[in-house]
Amino acid sequence: MVRIETTPSLRVYPGLSATGEMAPAWPARGDLRQAGSPCTGVAGDTMLAMVQERAGEPLVPRRLAMPSPSRGEVLLRVEACGVCRTDLHVVDDELPHIARPVIPGHECVGTVIAVGAGVDDVREGDRMGVPWLAGTCQRCEYCLEGRENLCDRATFTGYTRPGGFATHVIVNAAYGVRLTADADPVATAPLLCAGLIGWRALEKTDRAMRIGLYGFGAAAHIVAQMAVAQRRTVFAFTRPGDTATQAFARRLGAAWVGGSDKMPPEPLDAALLFAPDGSLVPTALRAVRKGGKVVCAGIHMSDIPSFPYRWLWEEREISSVANLTRDDARRFFASSVCRGIRTTTRTYPLSAANQALADLRNGALEGAAVLVP
Numbered sequence: 001m002v003r004i005e006t007t008p009s010l011r012v013y014p015g016l017s018a019t020g021e022m023a024p025a026w027p028a029r030g031d032l033r034q035a036g037s038p039c040t041g042v043a044g045d046t047m048l049a050m051v052q053e054r055a056g057e058p059l060v061p062r063r064l065a066m067p068s069p070s071r072g073e074v075l076l077r078v079e080a081c082g083v084c085r086t087d088l089h090v091v092d093d094e095l096p097h098i099a100r101p102v103i104p105g106h107e108c109v110g111t112v113i114a115v116g117a118g119v120d121d122v123r124e125g126d127r128m129g130v131p132w133l134a135g136t137c138q139r140c141e142y143c144l145e146g147r148e149n150l151c152d153r154a155t156f157t158g159y160t161r162p163g164g165f166a167t168h169v170i171v172n173a174a175y176g177v178r179l180t181a182d183a184d185p186v187a188t189a190p191l192l193c194a195g196l197i198g199w200r201a202l203e204k205t206d207r208a209m210r211i212g213l214y215g216f217g218a219a220a221h222i223v224a225q226m227a228v229a230q231r232r233t234v235f236a237f238t239r240p241g242d243t244a245t246q247a248f249a250r251r252l253g254a255a256w257v258g259g260s261d262k263m264p265p266e267p268l269d270a271a272l273l274f275a276p277d278g279s280l281v282p283t284a285l286r287a288v289r290k291g292g293k294v295v296c297a298g299i300h301m302s303d304i305p306s307f308p309y310r311w312l313w314e315e316r317e318i319s320s321v322a323n324l325t326r327d328d329a330r331r332f333f334a335s336s337v338c339r340g341i342r343t344t345t346r347t348y349p350l351s352a353a354n355q356a357l358a359d360l361r362n363g364a365l366e367g368a369a370v371l372v373p
Contacts, residue, residue: 049166050353053101055093058354067170069116074173079185081164082107083356083369084193089300090159106132106157107192108164109185119173129177131192133323134161149323165353167373177329190218190343190368196324198223199332201272201297208269212287214260215275216249218368225341228253235264248366276300282307290314297321345370
């Protein structure tokens, strides 16, 4: 057994100081049960989490003190947590002001096992989703205008708050997504970011009928289904030569597939960019018609190279999607489009979080990776 010592930096997680002992190898499911992860009694229990302690290092398993929900919060036992490209940006140190140690994960589905004071509409046993947006000030001009996704004081799950790569997670109840009791945790998890961001990005295209999707991963495989359900025509762009992903896009209803180095057979009305490659912005501009839209849907992207003004001229537009709002989540999960989505997932045990991240980084996934504690 090895002793896990508390470090000063761990104090950024109130109630989550590292305690106790754990085996060098990740415990088997039976050992998790012995450790109290089902949380039959919250007080005095411990939780397990995959933690990045220093930039550039792999996540490591840690046994932490079980947190207690403060006012307005609930404690969830995690049933599934999707692995998002934003998690890669966190562990690869591509986002600013990352306070480590950090527990990534923001596509989380869990069951409520403890309710803090002031929470009247959530009960133990309820199922809840945990999205990227974890809290806002509700006082700034953006919040008052209904654009809380732009709040300067916003907090984010798995980035500025401990996330779902764990057996348990604390959630601000007002920002959790209420889910039905029969919701499949694994199938639902990718909808909490890939689905919501895709929904917000698709809405930015207004009534565009010919939609190009650049980067056919977790988000695009969901957006393709949305667009097909709305009788739009989908053009899927993948890494050049990635025939497996191209075949996957065809199965989901794409009318045309090809490498991102190809031009579509006809001008697009809009293009959505999910790949974090800035060079695709001028590529997409060349692919859209006059008045067409290019929507950048990632939180991080490499620099956009310079390009001739004539590619932007004739009222083409470039915009971005930043985070999401609670209204996005309410409308998306209540929509008939959402009910028709079938996510493609590959599950990993919590201990294999590093492998899931590597598979995402290397483009070795169809659909989404999901961790199951």
